[in-house]
Amino acid sequence: MKGIVFTEFLDLVEAKFGLEMVDTIISQSELESEGIYTAVGTYKFSEMLQLLQHLSTNTNIEIDDLLLVYAEHFFDVLKQSYPGLLATYKDPIDMLASIENHIHVEVRKIYPDAELPTFEVLDKTDNSLVMVYKSSRAMHHFGLGLMNKTFEHFDSTATIELEKMKEDGTEVKFIINRN
Numbered sequence: 160m161k162g163i164v165f166t167e168f169l170d171l172v173e174a175k176f177g178l179e180m181v182d183t184i185i186s187q188s189e190l191e192s193e194g195i196y197t198a199v200g201t202y203k204f205s206e207m208l209q210l211l212q213h214l215s216t217n218t219n220i221e222i223d224d225l226l227l228v229y230a231e232h233f234f235d236v237l238k239q240s241y242p243g244l245l246a247t248y249k250d251p252i253d254m255l256a257s258i259e260n261h262i263h264v265e266v267r268k269i270y271p272d273a274e275l276p277t278f279e280v281l282d283k284t285d286n287s288l289v290m291v292y293k294s295s296r297a298m299h300h301f302g303l304g305l306m307n308k309t310f311e312h313f314d315s316t317a318t319i320e321l322e323k324m325k326e327d328g329t330e331v332k333f334i335i336n337r338n
């Protein structure tokens with residue numbers, strides 16, 4: 160997992176819960192990196208999982224809810240870091256349908272070692288999109304947060320339903336309807 164995911168996560172934890180919480184979750188985890196991340200580095204996903212688990216225990220907030228809020232913050236980071244990628248799109252449904260064949264393809268060019276999910280489009284109309292998320296990281300709520308923010312970016316909203324195709328969340332169907 161790319162360092163930018165860790166640095167932005169820890170910044171958000173500091174902003175929402177304070178520096179003490181950052182120190183607590185780092186010291187409760189067993190981290191090869193020792194909790195020192197650079198944006199361009201690459202670190203084990205298991206480090207993120209430990210940080211999330213400890214944050215969840217210490218705050219009593221479910222991991223999925225933490226991922227949802229984190230994704231909303233991360234979207235703003237992506238928007239600032241890659242304005243050109245977003246500027247290609249005029250419509251949120253077109254943009255979300257293009258993650259697999261365009262957006263993440265570009266990401267892979269910037270970070271060849273990025274660990275990205277796959278999104279398979281099953282059905283698309285002007286106002287709806289059905290796609291299947293697959294990733295061993297089961298970060299579907301991170302995807303949900305990014306999707307919500309994508310609609311917001313285009314001054315729009317949507318109703319998004321998640322249907323787990325595998326109990327462990329490694330395969331999830333997203334049913335997206337523009338409001």
Ligand code: HEM
Nearest residue numbers: 160161237241244266273274275276294296298302305306
């Ligand atoms: C992960 C870039 C848009 C879904 C990531 C990562 C980067 C990235 C750098 C981390 C990879 C790693 O740590 O190795 C971008 C950029 C975008 C964009 C530059 C737009 C300009 C989106 C959108 C979605 C999405 C709109 C909506 C569903 C995800 C998910 C992950 C991810 C779910 C977590 C990894 C996983 O589940 O396996 N993306 N992304 N991305 N992205 Fe994107």
